[in-house]
Amino acid sequence: MNAREHLNLSPDSAAVRRVPTGPARRGPSGIEPARLTAGQPGTARGEVHRQQGRVVIDARGVYYKTLNEQIREEIEQGAREIVLENVIGQRYIGTGLAYRGVTVIVNGVPGNDLAAFMNGPTLIVNDNAQDGVANTMNSGLVIINGDAGDVLGYGMRGGSVYVRGSVGYRVGIHMKAFGDSRPLIVIGGHARDFLGEYMAGGEVMVLGLGPNDDPIVGSYIGTGMHAGVMYIRGTVAPHQLGKEVRHQEPGPEDQARIREIIHDYCQVMNISEAEVLARPFVKIYPYTSRPYGRLYAY
């Protein structure tokens, strides 16, 4: 029997916590002790200001677990808009959140797996986001007013993600659609390699806005893709594409859909629709629904 069992303490008990750690006193540079960073496990709660349906939570130094508990508590108690101030790296914000008509506004850089499995709410980030945004998201809207990291929208099943800036590698991989659920990712800037890899449904749009001269998308676009569609504003060279996709000029139906997506995106992002539509799009689509159907059967 180890000490923990002997004392009958839960793993979360403060008595067995291995923190506080890090320089306990203010160091030579005078900033606060390392153990007060939000990344350190702890039970300190964020200060809350309530104003009718609007709630402001100060996330400074609050561990992700506590912060996410606080968000749920406030929603259960009737909050319709939650503003998180001083967010710095807290993971899982909005993850598994399944309340319709709720808006969560994040001021600061949220941690990984933002809005994973989210079902319904609107989540707005007023800074850059990290990796794994909207992992397996079911419904709702995520707006990122900065850049986002790798693996955005992995296995996404519904809802929309709007990114103002650029995104990293492996965005929209394994996205899927079913019935009325059709996930949508719109990227204002650029996307890197493996965009829409193994995509099984839904829509991805990359606009390539901004002064950046980089290629709008990277390589291996749509490798193994077997359903869904991608719209890229600008040109895509054949060597950038995966073996399972083709590209062509969008037809009239596609054009209508592109205008629809752009209209919504530009309204949210407050940018000129005409300017975005001034450059032609390329449509990328899978040439077969079973690209590997004959891989192991000759």
Next chain:
Amino acid sequence: MRSVRPAYREESEPRILGGCGLMGVCDQSGKRMSGELAVRAMASMHDRGNGLGGGFAGYGIYPELPDFFCFHLLYNDEVAKDDTEFYLKKHFKVVIEEPIPTKPVRGIENEPILWRYFLDIPEERLVETQLSAEDYVVHTVMDINTYLDGAFVASSGKNMGAFKGVGFPEEIGEFFRIDEYKGWTWTGHGRFPTNTPGWWGGAHPFALLDYSIVHNGEISSYGINRRYLEMFGYKCSLQTDTEVVTYLFDLMLRRHGLPVEIACKALASPFWKDIDLMPKEQRRLYTALRLVYGSALLNGPFAIVLGMADGMVALNDRIKLRPLVAARHGDVVYVASEESAIREICPHPEESWMPQAGEPVIARVSEKGRRKALTQAKQSAGQRRIAQIHTTAGVT
């Protein structure tokens, strides 16, 4: 039979999944920053590791003794210490030998004996062995790590040091009193061991001479790289894949004299299909590089930060399988696994970006800045003491 390696600590009971976390900060003007910054950035990424390894490397931390090789040693027991000291005294002039300053920290247990040595190489030894001073040191490090039971060299460079062990990085930082050192470059690491044991010698950074590596990922080509390095006299004995990266940089940068940009392109070389698309001259260069350094190619996912005497380099694998974010504010370049860790120590960077796969982020500390930092360094009580010993020892 005596146990060969330090005891491994059991993983925490609730197994929390994570990945290694790393950071680097480099002031290109040569201004020295407290190690507290590195500790703080790593503390914010606590959940990336699982407490089985943490470490830091600082450059410019021994401004009073910049001309001596500083060896940080980890000993399992007194016997290992006696053996190693016998060896060191035979081959070097030991200017200072002292314990590495530590303080008791909750969470750090079973620590080895931690000692540091400032070493000078007698001229006649170099004449006798026909080696450069650097090669002489490399031989020494390989000898100690391979043949001296229970002794490991954590770092062996000039005016730099690696501090590492088993624990969360913020615990290790406090244990080694990292906040009391100042350096122009700091790298930090929190470990989540996957394939190899979590032990004191296996914590990052891995350092040889002035090169130190912190790494998140795994080097699947370890076997090939290791055999390649063995041909040049490097012996891999620390039971961890990251070791080869340090030695590869030493081989390519110091011994082969490659520019760091080219060395990075050998480690994370472009794919053949991309080389085919390049203009002729470039195509010839990259083809030659892949042919000559094929065995130095690092396969598998990695994000690494290389610390050097004159700067810092961050590099991703060829298809970006591990996270890496960079930022710049004035002369200071930051890299980390998560952007929030950078924001923790630099809330409003002038620019921040995600480096592309295989594209190094390079920060260089100006020679002038480093010299200035050394001459104007404000001495702490401990540093004055070191300087005093240094003068009484009559070393010039």
